Amino acid sequence: MSVKQFSIEEVARHTKEGDIWIIVDAKVYDLSKFSEMHPGGLSVLLDEEIAGKDATDAFFSLHRHEVLDRPQYKRLQIGTVVGQEPQIFSRNAGELSKVPYAEPTYLTSGYHSPYYNEFAFRKFVEEVLVPDGQIHEDDGKKPEQKIFLEMAKYNVIAMRLGPGPHLKGRKLLGGVKPEEFDSFHDLIMAQELARVHSRAYIDGSGGGTYIGLPPIVNFAKPALRDRVLEDVFSGQKTICLAITEAFAGSDVGGLRCSSKRVSGGFIVTGTYKWITNGTFADYFTTGCRSEKGGLNALLIERGPGVETKPIKTSYSATAGTAYVTFNNVFVPEENLLGEENDGLHVILSNFNHERRVPSHISTTHYLIRWGMCCANIASQRLVVEECLKWVSQRKVFGKPLSSQAVIRSKLAAMISRVESAQSWLENVTYQMSHMKYKDQAVYLAGPIALLKKYTTEAAQDTARDAVQFHRTAPFDAVLGGAEDVLGDLGVRQALRKMPRDVRL
Numbered sequence: 001m002s003v004k005q006f007s008i009e010e011v012a013r014h015t016k017e018g019d020i021w022i023i024v025d026a027k028v029y030d031l032s033k034f035s036e037m038h039p040g041g042l043s044v045l046l047d048e049e050i051a052g053k054d055a056t057d058a059f060f061s062l063h064r065h066e067v068l069d070r071p072q073y074k075r076l077q078i079g080t081v082v083g084q085e086p087q088i089f090s091r092n093a094g095e096l097s098k099v100p101y102a103e104p105t106y107l108t109s110g111y112h113s114p115y116y117n118e119f120a121f122r123k124f125v126e127e128v129l130v131p132d133g134q135i136h137e138d139d140g141k142k143p144e145q146k147i148f149l150e151m152a153k154y155n156v157i158a159m160r161l162g163p164g165p166h167l168k169g170r171k172l173l174g175g176v177k178p179e180e181f182d183s184f185h186d187l188i189m190a191q192e193l194a195r196v197h198s199r200a201y202i203d204g205s206g207g208g209t210y211i212g213l214p215p216i217v218n219f220a221k222p223a224l225r226d227r228v229l230e231d232v233f234s235g236q237k238t239i240c241l242a243i244t245e246a247f248a249g250s251d252v253g254g255l256r257c258s259s260k261r262v263s264g265g266f267i268v269t270g271t272y273k274w275i276t277n278g279t280f281a282d283y284f285t286t287g288c289r290s291e292k293g294g295l296n297a298l299l300i301e302r303g304p305g306v307e308t309k310p311i312k313t314s315y316s317a318t319a320g321t322a323y324v325t326f327n328n329v330f331v332p333e334e335n336l337l338g339e340e341n342d343g344l345h346v347i348l349s350n351f352n353h354e355r356r357v358p359s360h361i362s363t364t365h366y367l368i369r370w371g372m373c374c375a376n377i378a379s380q381r382l383v384v385e386e387c388l389k390w391v392s393q394r395k396v397f398g399k400p401l402s403s404q405a406v407i408r409s410k411l412a413a414m415i416s417r418v419e420s421a422q423s424w425l426e427n428v429t430y431q432m433s434h435m436k437y438k439d440q441a442v443y444l445a446g447p448i449a450l451l452k453k454y455t456t457e458a459a460q461d462t463a464r465d466a467v468q469f470h471r472t473a474p475f476d477a478v479l480g481g482a483e484d485v486l487g488d489l490g491v492r493q494a495l496r497k498m499p500r501d502v503r504l
């Protein structure tokens with residue numbers, strides 16, 4: 001389709017209320033009708049530097065590029081400027097970013113990595129998960145059923161459980177052979193999933209499976225295991241892990257929910273809180289107190305006596321976080337996981353991607369912590385990319401933010417943090433993929449705990465720096481002058497007042 005072309009002089013004739021044209025990146029926009037509805041107001045568009053002019057710099061100093069890609073604004077474009085070509089393009093789904101440090105080195109042109117072969121997951125994330133994620137991050141609803149089916153089609157649900165025998169015989173996304181799927185594939189998936197920009201949605205689309213299914217893989221009787229695995233891996237049903245109580249928090253040893261032996265099974269009564277995916281899960285992997293004082297690990301199926309209510313958390317309700325009540329629920333014998341009264345072992349061995357391994361309380365969560373590090377570091381990298389873009393396009397007093405040394409110094413710290421965390425993560429992942437499973441807990445639980453500590457501390461520093469660039473929360477830290485700018489102002493004033501007659 002040919003695009004209409006306008007001369008700069010023609011655009012310059014449209015400068016009045018009800019008749020405003022502007023140019024952004026060689027594209028001509030007719031804002032005549034939109035100007036009344038413009039969230040930034042009419043007057044800024046009527047400004048003599050804007051109406052009828054090339055407003056590219058002013059536009060990118062205030063908006064993200066994606067504003068122009070939204071259908072309702074895209075149609076405001078009526079043509080292009082004669083002799084000019086657009087220079088700014090959005091990255092297509094699956095493509096790599098060209099912004100420095102926006103990709104780990106193994107994905108950056110010109111760099112090498114000792115660790116990775118190619119594995120394409122980004123296209124799936126950006127084409128399938130991102131659009132649905134953006135909708136449900138806002139409306140708080142469960143990810144669409146078609147998303148579970150799409151993930152199932154490429155065995156993504158099974159892959160999100162990490163390497164292990166559950167992948168055997170499956171055709172995996174990216175053509176990876178099941179026996180070759182290792183911790184680095186796992187890392188790539190976790191990091192690419194962070195691109196959805198919605199932690200809650202990622203949890204909603206598989207968080208419960210990640211922690212609720214391993215006990216089934218490892219401890220359920222074959223008939224139950226095969227049925228549940230088929231239901232979950234095919235995207236038909238979902239599972240969650242219910243082991244945190246209002247009374248006990250995450251202290252599984254202190255669980256109060258009770259399971260009483262009856263003919264053919266157990267009767268379960270109790271409540272669980274903060275259960276990810278609980279509002280919609282079909283299966284609940286639980287630990288319940290046994291009459292002998294230990295725990296019974298049971299798979300409870302949604303049915304009579306099972307009630308789930310959403311609870312408010314600090315992230316979106318799309319994760320399906322629930323308060324779960326079991327009221328005299330009958331659980332058949334075949335849904336017992338592992339041995340009776342030995343549920344603590346089942347629960348503490350959880351998060352193992354592979355077979356049954358004796359576990360120790362202090363090492364229990366190391367794999368889940370490793371997964372959190374992957375996602376967290378990837379999110380920090382996204383922040384670095386956003387900040388690099390913003391400081392280059394945002395103009396203050398006629399100069400980009402990046403012209404300020406204090407801004408560049410913050411960026412240097414952000415980049416250093418993310419690169420060091422990624423290198424440490426890759427080293428730990430290399431150990432994971434070369435160590436026998438039973439050795440991992442012994443050698444890696446400590447380093448992963450430290451990596452997690454370093455990563456989350458770094459993320460908080462990076463988030464604090466980033467909001468200074470973007471003029472958003474934390475409220476008082478920016479209102480009345482951003483901390484870094486005020487710090488610089490204070491020191492510069494002190495330096496001006498330095499007496500000439502003092503020396504060390």
Ligand code: HEM
Nearest residue numbers: 022029039040044045050055058059062063064067073076
């Ligand atoms: C194609 C043209 C434009 C479209 C579609 C557009 C759209 C929008 C939208 C959707 C917002 C809400 C915030 C956001 O989503 O980023 C916004 C805010 C704003 N726009 Fe525009 N805009 C256009 C051109 C301009 C121009 C040329 C200026 C010139 C100065 C301008 C000034 C502003 C201001 C001051 C705000 C408020 C920003 C803030 O709250 O920080 N806009 N615009």
